[in-house]
Amino acid sequence: MSKSKFENPPAAAESETREPESTLGTKRGRKRKRKGNGQADAEVIEENAKKGTGKSIKFDEPTQHVEAPIEKPEEPTPKLKTIPGPKPQVEPKSQPQQTPHESAKGPKKDKPDHGQRPNEKQRKKNLESRGPPPSRNSHVPPHLVKKRDELLQTRQTLPIWPHADPIRERLRKNNILVLTGETGSGKSTQVPQFLISEPWCTKTIAITQPRRVAAISLARRVAEEMGSYFGNQSPAAKVGYSVRFDNATGPSTKVKFLTEGMLLQEVLRDPDMNQYSAVVVDEVHERSVNVDLILGFLRNLVAEIEKGSSRRKQPLKVVIMSATADVEGLVNFFAEGFAKNSGQPALPEADKFISKCFVEGRQYPVKTHYLPQPSMDWVESALKIIFQIHYKEPLPGDILVFLTGQDKIEGLEKLVNDYAEGMDKEMPKLLALPLFAALPQQAQQRIFQPTPRHTRKVILATNIAETSVTVPGVQFVIDCGKSKIKQFRSRLGLESLLAKSVSKSAAIQRKGRAGREAPGQCYRLYTEADYKTLEERTTPEILRCDLVQAILTMKARGVNDVLNFPFLDKPPVESLKEALFQLLRLGALKADGTISDMGLQMAKLPVTPKLGRILLEAARPEKDCLLDVIDIISALSTEDSIFFNVVTEEKKEAAEEARRDLYRREGDHLTFLATVQQYADEETDRRAWCDRHFVSHRAMQNVMNIRKQLRQQCQSLKLLTPADLSKESSSSSPNTDAILTSLLRGFVSNTARLAPDGSYKTFVGNHTVSVHPSSVLHGRKVKSEAIVFSEFLYTNKAYAKKVSAVQMNWVEDVMKEAFGI
DNA sequence: CTTTTGGAA
Structure with a gap:
């Protein structure tokens, strides 16, 4: 393999065909590549398990009895990972057996690959030099060894395989490696295995993932490839994972x-990351807030170790893995850390400290089509193109349509079905399948069922199909070029959710979805000129979100000077300051800006700072309503909505009737409390209870998991004692005043008063806000003098979501406390 | 009169 290629990403080699994208770290960075099909299957399995559709999942019964005092809670949650799925076999991220020679390279290229991959001879040589994996563990059962040896062949065909030695060499020399690996390169599974027997690797290797399902399925795959036990199957297991509700790691x-x-x-407890020899940060291009924070902490830590000012004396190896070819931003980011050390204003030769590696991926070519003219109505344009494809192209070959949201999806679904009815009976049929996160799990699963004979699937999806779900069998992508994006306006304390044009990198990502299994085509519902005007990158989340949580995370980990934290993209100073004030008002910071005891407690709770503050407030003796508030916070923390969203008028009335004993006149929060408590008290058949009440079983299972976790966490923070849990009886009526005033303490700025014209105006900022139609308070004839709400969201207008009625004097009291007026 | 998508001892 050529060394020069290794050190230099082949930027020059791809000039014309390369779609521009080279500003990660300096400008914007965002997702582009995705997992292999096999992994998607695993994701489905895990997803299925997570959402609890599988009948085999058993949840712990509610704790009426005394719960054993928790020293070391043993597996608080069901073992999702071991649930047998329809296809338990996890495939590698790419399917090399299907791409013998004609695959094109990377989603951004339409032309075939010319000799980037090492030839067979080189590959053999690499194998010889490396030899078969050591089989010193004779106690490992034969079936694991057999599986490992079978998988070895597949591993050797991965594009990353020949890079193993160079990667090892680079990391011996330098502590930091920036690795670009395109879709299907195999980096996530192979890199840790390349490093495991390195001399410096005396401890564990951590590999981070943005999503839980990915962490679990990758771990399972790597265990198989290594011929090791997995997770906590055995104390000898060398591969494990750790995600919320599920830690499967052991002594080995x-x-x-x-x-x-x-x-x-973990950084909270162990800032030097002493348990690790290496940290591999995967999927950096997705630029989640968490990844940005991790990169900042790592940069600080590595620089301190280098300087000798850290308590940690052993080196920490860091591998940054991204799907985008833009290494320079990341290299410069880490080089700055070293430059600061040496007191130099400019970077010394960055290459002396940081290695680079580029690994090609595996993708089939995808042909792009644009509209000749801009379209006013892209739902209609999509409809036309669906049928155009259907008439013109032979089966098989499913169509994936990217739309903005549920309403558009349902609209187009109906249109497709209507038009399909009028088709010639001889024609292949069309099967329209919606796909969005709020869709019940069962309906989501339909995209994985085999296509019926003589039928073409049309999957109508939100951007869930961009990263989270890999739809199989897609040969045609239709991309409306828009997606809904959440943006936080820190000045107004308001979030907006609006459809905006996607970035080029998102458009490329969507297009790539057509080239996973065979050459494909992508129809963009906009003109080529429009494409050229798109932003290069999706704005990283850290520039779009409320920073309160990120800053509390930093403060709790010893970063006091937040304004000088090494951000890959630095948010505006005003937003940072606004978040600092917010934390001060919540009592998480002292006046000098350092973290308070309360702030530390909040940082240990797995909820947002506002919700954490509410829990602490409820624990105060004056309020003494923590258990009830935990129930409410659990319901607020789940991503799925508890109450099914009913469409038709009759169903709406039926739901209203069925939920009558849950609804509370005080508002949504106490309605949640009643729902959680009744669900928890239901001991015979919770699923049936949910069906009767038009309540989402999946959401409630999630709520119960969070509730359990919060109870445990509150115990270890000494907010709850085992005795509290034992004397609990949900028959006693809740102290609603205490609950609502506790909520107010966290939601100080989410309050509004009734104006003479019958509208609500926020206390802070005097903005008009409407009660969201999903609230039990929506459309009330008698309005309360003031409201508190959990979310403040702008869509068609500014809405208050999850709303409770409160007394004016309560609001005034809490404002005095928070603002010190 | 309504809901992009991930994530947390």
């Missing part, structure tokens, strides 16, 4: 996949 764990949030949580 050498390779540990974990979510980004989990690593951050």
Whole structure:
């Protein structure tokens, strides 16, 4: 293999065909590549398990009895990972057996690959030099060894395989490696295995993932490839994972996949990351807030170790893995850390400290089509193109349509079905399948069922199909070029959710979805000129979100000077300051800006700072309503909505009737409390209870997991004693005043008063806000003098979501306390 | 009169 290629990403080699994208770290960075199909299957399995559709999942019954005092809680949650799925076999991220020679390279290229991959001879040579994996573990059962040896062949065909030795060499020389690996390169599974027997690798290797399902399925795959036990199957297991609700690591764990949030949580206890010899940060191009924080912490830590000012004396190896070819931003980012050390204003030769590596991926070519004219109505344009494809192109070949949201999806679904009815009976049929996160799990699963004979699937999806779900069998992508984006306006304390044009990198990502299994085509519902005007990158989340949580995370980990934290993209100073004030108002910071005891407690709770503050408030003796508030916070923390969203008028009335005993006149929060408590009290058949009440079983299972975790966490923070839990009886009526005033303490700025014209105006900023139609308070004839709400969201207008009625004097009291007026 | 998508001892 050529050394020069290794050190230099082949930027020059791809000039014309390369779609511009080279500003990660300096400008914007965002997702582009995705997982292999096999992994997607695993994701489906895990997803299925997570959402709890599988009948085999058993949840712990509610704790009416005394719960054993928790020293070391043993597996608080069901073992999702071992649930047998329809296809338990996890495939590698790419399917090399299907791409013998004609695959094109990378989603951004339409032309075939010319000799980037090493030839067979080189590959053989690499194998010889490396030899078969050592089989010193004779106690490992034969079936694991057999599986490992079978998988070895597949591993050797991965594009990353020949890079093994260079990667090892680079990391011996330098502590930091920036690795670009395109879709299907195999980096996530192979890199940890390349490093595990290095001389410096005396401890564990951590690999972070943005999503839980990915962490679990990758860990399972790597265990198989290594011929090792997995997770906590055996104390000898060398591969494990750690995600929320599920820690499967043991004393022998050498390779540990974990979510980004989990690593951050570990940093809280162990800022020097002493348990690790290496940290591999995967999927950096997705630029989640957590990944940005991790990169900042790592840069600080590595620089301190280098300087000798850290308590840690052993080196920490860091591998940054991204799907985008833009290494320079990341290299410069880390080089700055070293430059600061040496007191130099400019970077010394960055290459002396930081290595680079580029690994090609595996993708089939995808042909792009644009509209000749801009379209006013892209739902209609999509409809036309669906049928155009259907008439013109032979089966098989499913169509994936990217739309903005549920309403558009349902609209187009109906249109497709209507027009399909009028088709010639001889024609292949069309099967329209919606796909969005709020869709019940069962309906989501339909995209994985085999296509019926003589039928073409049309999957109508949100951007869930961009990263989270890999839809199989897609040969045609239709991309409307828009997606809904959440943006936080820190000045107004308001979030907006609006459809905006996607970035070029997102458009490329969507297009790539057509080239996973065979050459494909992508129809963009806009003109080529429009494409050229798109932003290069999706704005990183850290520039779009409320920074309160990120800053508390930093403060709790010893970063006091937040304004000088090494951000890959630095948010505006005003937003940072606004978040600092917010934390001060919540009592998480002292006046000098350092973290308070309360702030530390909040940082240890797995909820947003506002919700954490509410829990602490409820624990105060004056309020003494923590258990009830935990129930409410659990319901607020789940991503799925508890109450099914009913469409038709009759169903709406039926739901209203069925939920009558849950609804509370005080508002949504106490309605949640009643729902959680009744669900928890239901001991015979919770699923049936949910069906009767038009409540989402999946959401409630999630709520119960969070509730359990919060109860445990509150115990270890000494907010709850085992005695509290034992004397609990949900028959006693809740102290609603205490609950609502506790909520107010966290949601100080989420309050509004009734104006003479019948509208609500926020206390802070005097903005008009409407009660969201999903609230039980929506459309009330008698309005309360003031409201508190959990979310403040602008869509068609500014809405208050999850709303409770409160007394004016309560609001005034809490404002005095928070603002010190 | 309504809901992009991930994530947390």
